[in-house]
Amino acid sequence: MARISAAESQIMEALWRRGPLGAEDIVAEVGVAQGWGDATVKTLINRLLKKRALSSERVEGRTRYRALIDRADYVTEESQGLLDRLFGGELTPLVTHWVTRRALSADEIARLKQLIADLDDDGR
Numbered sequence: 001m002a003r004i005s006a007a008e009s010q011i012m013e014a015l016w017r018r019g020p021l022g023a024e025d026i027v028a029e030v031g032v033a034q035g036w037g038d039a040t041v042k043t044l045i046n047r048l049l050k051k052r053a054l055s056s057e058r059v060e061g062r063t064r065y066r067a068l069i070d071r072a073d074y075v076t077e078e079s080q081g082l083l084d085r086l087f088g089g090e091l092t093p094l095v096t097h098w099v100t101r102r103a104l105s106a107d108e109i110a111r112l113k114q115l116i117a118d119l120d121d122d123g124r
Contacts (some may be wrong), residue, residue, distance in 0.1 A: 001069060001077050002051035010034060011044050012053065012074065015067040022062050 001124040004012060014029040015021060021029065023042055031041045045065060048054040054065045080089075104112075 001073065004051070004053060004055060004069075004074065006046070007034075008044050008048055008053070009074075010066055010072075011041070011048060015065060016071045020057075020059075020064040020066040022064050023049070026065065045122075067096070 010030045011026060014026055018025075018029065023038070023045060024037070026045065027036075027038055027041045031037065036044075045054065049056060049065075053067065053069050055062050055068050056065050058064075083089050083091065083094060
């Protein structure tokens with residue numbers, strides 16, 4: 001999978017949320033919130049087309065863009081990249097880093113305990 005920049009990921013998030021969109025819709029959805037004009041959004045769309053992260057098709061005289069990369073696959077790859085770069089590919093140092101640097105709510109602690117219990121029950 002091609003590397004998607006933080007700015008490009010904003011375009012992808014809009015498409016994952018709403019499905020195929022025209023450039024004008026992407027500008028309205030993302031560009032306005034980010035303070036980007038039409039040209040910036042179209043540049044990002046073109047980069048994503050070159051990376052084969054998007055496809056385009058003409059529908060009733062309008063070009064619509066559709067994500068070709070599944071969000072779950074993107075999140076998995078980005079997460080693994082973070083683990084590899086910062087924690088040698090290991091999950092425990094990542095979790096340790098976060099739980100020692102910010103307070104966990106009682107709900108977060110309960111959910112983490114449940115996750116571990118579920119993993120134990122599955123024999124992983």
